[in-house]
Amino acid sequence: MVGAPRFRFAPSPTGFFHVGGARTALYNWALAKRTGGTFVLRIEDTDEARNQPEWTQGIIDALEWIGISRNDPTFEGPYFQSQYANEHVAAAERLHAAGHAYYCDLTPDQIQERAKQSGKPGYDGYSRDRGLGPGPGRVLRFRVPEGVTVVNDLVRGRVEFQNETIEDFVLLRGNGSPMFLLANVIDDVSMRVSHVVRAEEHLPNTPKQQLLWEALGHEPPVWAHVPVLVNEQRKKLSKRRDKVALEQYRAEGYLASAMINYLMTLGWAPQGETEIVPWSKIQDEFRLEDVNHSPAFFDLKKLAAFNGEYIRAMSLDDFITACQPWLTGTDVPWTAAQYRPEIFRALAELVQTRIVTLSEVPQLVDFMFLDAPLVDETSWSKTFGSADGVAMLRSGRDALVSCDWNAEALKSAVEAAGSNLGLKLGKAQAPIRVAVTGRTVGPPLFEALELLGRDAVMKRLDAALAKLG
């Protein structure tokens, strides 16, 4: 390897951008940044029916979100694999000319039939020495040499493959188009990639690709296969079964910083007593050699905990800014005219310690903006199912009608009304809370009442009393 290292991230645009892909990208990014190398983004969009152009933009946006910006000098690309098909085919022809590959006219069915008869699975090398030329329906296969292929992997160490267990894989399809193994290697060669850091599922491909590098006359890159991310069943995270779309987490109010930090600690840990660390520390310390070897469970609870930590660590202004999309978006329960930024600002600090994702913000403050609270039936029946609750509501209403209007005075008034009924403050505030906010839980009550104002509060207390008969 000469010069600065060149890493690459090569996703295929076949769906929403996956958290596993995000972690792989982040690993590559951290390495490229620390070593003064380059991060090459290559979209592997080779003629696959599943590819959709919008997914490509999704990848770029998602990378941007987690700090992998195409405007950063470390970033190179995106390149699109489909644009290099000619090079892939030319390389395949060179391989053929040099005797490293040969054409075969067997159909998949015929191959299967032969495998069945011989009792050995896979392609048996039937056309190796038939000297076929190219033609419609004929695939080009790589002639796997005899011997042993040793893959030196930065994460796994030395991995040995007996070449006889590697079948003569397809380079060019019957229609002449290049296959993944070939295209991937050719692009890595021409983009001068020095380090291939990818998920473990590619490890079985690696001896084939290494053989290709060698047949092409190049020194193979440094390989590193990081463990896959798994679900609670310990199966590889899948788009079908699991919630894996990075975009979805973003939409639910996860912070990029929390997501980045969490993803980096799956399979690796920074030095010290805490895993919550700034990106700069991650970038300084991350080493492939330190990556764990076993699959890592993508734990929503831990992600949530990280997110809560990051939310609480924000300055008040940053927090308020971050909340904007959840306050002024199209799916909030109040109208734009009802929303009062100064009210939210006054309450923001109390909201900040009570949420794990930003999407939980509206339910904590909706009663401040709506004319009448959204009543949670469970809260209502639990609170007013007893005579105590109703009595307290009545007595609380009478106390609030004339007291001073600030949080301290409101608290005292409710406390006094409660003690007359033999209720402690915890019990006494509940009926007021439900009548005013619609729920048994929420931000500290008296601060909210103060902000809401006497008129609005009395209106709600009276409405609740009327409803109770």
Added chain:
RNA sequence: GCCCCCAUCGUCUAGUGGCCUAGGACACCACCCUUUCAAGGUGGCGGCACGGGUUCGAAUCCCGUUGGGGGUGCCA
């Protein structure tokens, strides 16, 4: 079936032959604080898969077993 990878608390991990009576974090439990809920504080529960070696000494090295996972396409 075949090939390959892996194995420390439930989970993510620290640990690279003596500092380990195995450390931290999430989760869980208890207590404190408290106007609900959180947050915060304190404490607790809980692990080196098993069996053989090697060594004065093994979570750390070797072998086997068992158990997981990945791959096995004219997908990427």
